[in-house]
Structures are given as C-alpha cells and as structure tokens.
Amino acid sequence: MLSSGQQFGSYSEDDIDALRAFAEEPGIVDLFLSNEWPSGVTNRATASDIPAGMSNSSGSDSTVSQLVAEIKPRYHIAGTKGAFYAREPYSNVDAVHVTRFLGLASVGNKEKQKFLHALSPTPSSAMSAAEISAKPPNTTLSPYTLADQVDRPKEATMRAGDNAPDSQYWRYDVSNKRQKHGNGDGNKVCFKFISSGSCPRGEKCNFQHDVDAREQFLRGVCLDFIIKGKCEKGPDCNFKHSLQDEGESYSRKRPGSGNNSANRLKECWFCLSSPNVEIHLVTSIGENFYCALAKGPLVQDHVLLIPVEHLPNTLCLSADSEIELGKFQNSLKMYYKNQGKEAVFFEWISKRGTHANLQAVPVPSSKAAALKDIFNLAAEKLGFEFVTKKFNNNSEGRKWLKTQFDKNFSCFYVELPEGSILSHLVEENEKFPAQFGREVLAGLLNMADRADWRNCTLGKEEETKLAENFKKLFDVFDPSQRLLKRM
Structure with a gap:
C-alpha cells in the first residue's frame, strides 16, 4: 500500500485516485498503459506461454493490479519486464467484456523480442x-481475483452457491455499513470517494471523503470543477460547471452561468424540452407523465415512469399526476402479467435529486414470491431494516409512502407485486448505493454482470429498435393511447 507522500516513479497516490475515478464513469475504457506490469497477471494463464522469469515480482506492481481490476480496460499494455508476452484474454468481475494484456520487450533487445505490436x-x-x-474460447478468469479467493475462502464459497439465500448479495458487506468522512487533508478531496461513494483506505485515506462533493458529482457536476474549481474543457465539457442547490462547501459559481434553475432544466436528461433528452427512448407521453426505455436496461421491457414537470421525486405529485402515474403502473402490471411476469417498481430519491423517475422492472412470476425476503436480506447486509407495510391497492400504498417521506433525507422504496411496500430513509453519512434496487434484482435474476447500467449500454440504433418494439407490444395497454382513442 502507498504511505503518505510515497511515490512510484513519477506518479503519486493522488494520480492513482484520479485514474480510479475512470472506473465509475460511463462507458468502457479501451486502452490502459502502464510502465510496470500488474502483479499476478500470469495467474491462471497457460504456463507454457509465460516467458521465463516473468512470474517473479521484479518490475511488477500490485497497485497497477488494483487499478486494472477496477478500470477493466479492453487492452492493457505494459513494459518494465523487458520481454514480450501476449496473455490469453481474461474476463472481468461485474463486466461483460474481456481484457487483453500485452507486455512489450525493451527496444533493441538482444533476443529480438517484439517491442512493437500493431493493434487496430x-x-x-x-x-x-x-x-x-x-x-474467445481461450478466455480465462481474472488473474486478479485469485488472491481474494485465497484470502476469503468462505466468501468465495458463498458466491459459488446459486441456491444459497444470500449468495447474490456478497457486495453488501455489513462491515462497511456506516462509512463516514476520512481524516484527510482538508484542502483535497478523494477521487475514489467522490466517484464511487466509498474508499478502500477508509479513515487512513490522505484526502477528504466529502459527502457534499459526492452529491454534486451524482448530480452531474464536472469532477474537475468539483476538485479544482475549474475545467480546462470549458464549454466542450459534457458535465455541469455550476453547483447544484446546497453545495455550501463548494460555493464557487461558474462566471456568466446565468439563471441556475433555467440551466438545470436545460441540462436535465429527463426534461422533454432539454436538448440532452434522448427522445428515441421515449415510448409514450401522457398529460403529466411519460414512459421511456431505461438506459442500459437490466432486462427487456425495463422502463422508467417520469413526470413531465421537473420534480425531485414522485412523492410530491399533484392529484392529477398521481392518478396518471397509477394508470401507467396498472397498465405495466397488466402488460407484464400478459408475458408471465410481475412488475417491481422502485425509486431512489436523493435529497438533492433533480428529475424524478420511477423504475419498472419485470421479473418472472416464479421468482416474485422471493422478492420481499431478498430485499430484506440485502438491507440486512447493508445494516438497516426496511419499514414495511402491505396494501390492497396501489393508491393507498402511495398515500402511506408520502407520510413516511421526509425531504430532508434521501429515501429508497420498492413496491412489490403482492402489495407490500418497503421504504428506508437514509441517515446522514450512511453509505447507500444509488443502484441498490437494480443490484438486488440483478442478484435475484442471476445477472450480476448487469447490476451496473453502464455495463449494459446499447448503441442508439439498438435502443431505438427496443423502444419501437416495446411501443408496439404495449400499445393496447398504454393509458396515453387509450386517452387519444377516446378523444
């Protein structure tokens, strides 16, 4: 591990944290270059292909291994060892793509090993x-998980058993249930904490674990702007250069930013009037709500119910909007049931949230009975208990939810097919994953590699085809279409 102020060559711990931030950004890293080889890269590789002496630790770095395991590049190229080595591709944990490692020999080496390698x-x-x-057929498991399996045999055994009740929820470690601020330098913030919500160094981290900065990042504010107060990309940057709502400890304002409220609406992904909205994902539009295909869907027909008005959550709706939301929910229930599935609705409400969206995910009817136990188990792993109540109809359940909600706290709730609603108000400094609902359902459906939406992103053409197919099949159930036909 790095100690305070320690450096490896020309890079420091701060540089490493900056690279770690890429692991949390949308998209896949195509190419990663490092001077040192990653420690353990030859684990699980075909022994006959490994050059002599390459398995020793000289010229290798465990920090590089950790970075590569987090960043998951498609290609990793390194030097230092002075030998050419093209490892078999290996699979990555919680990602669908493989990584190919290439070690290059020294320029002009006596053995005439390759120091150049063409890629396209x-x-x-x-x-x-x-x-x-x-x-490819010769793909191996990740070489970087071998040490973890040796160190934690019990955990590895639990992951391997698909029938074990908690085998799908290994990511929720009770020991991390209440992560708070690090004890670092007040002038610098931790890249890893801001980008992922956690830092493996915990209180030993040299940088601040600033919760406000983390919230700003989740709201789409540029990471460079948060850390440095400026961004060299300027207007070419795809992220926000103004702080959203209550960022008092980061109160710098972008010069000439104008009306912040108007800017937020313009930059919002879900406002239909925004240039950033991906209109090809929209499947139906009502008076107060619209339905859209989820970006990076967990399963087919995973959709979002989104208020047309820019509202922070679906628990502050007008009476008319609430009625229309109920119609959309009932229509989706009928549509899913027609396919032998049940509807699960959930919403993550950040206390600094921007535009509300209620997620709707179909699950096979055969798995619906396990939903309540699985969500409760995942909550136990995170160290909290849901407030649970069962209702005979959706309308009564949502009225109850409004009585439980406190706008001063973030909140998660899930509506289950049998009528139960599970809700949780998130405490200050409580570590709660924003993708909790999706991650739990991914575990139930044995789709751990799809727990993160960024691993499931599709091209625009494929997204358009899926949206058009959903429109066609949902048309007979669509409440907005029924309204038009009556007019």
Missing part, C-alpha cells in the same frame, strides 16, 4: 452489445 481495435462506443460481450 474498434472503439467500444462503436461496438454492438454482442461484439463487446464476445469471449
């Missing part, structure tokens, strides 16, 4: 989901 990779952004997830 297609950028992942231009590849289809099938191309990205393709695995």
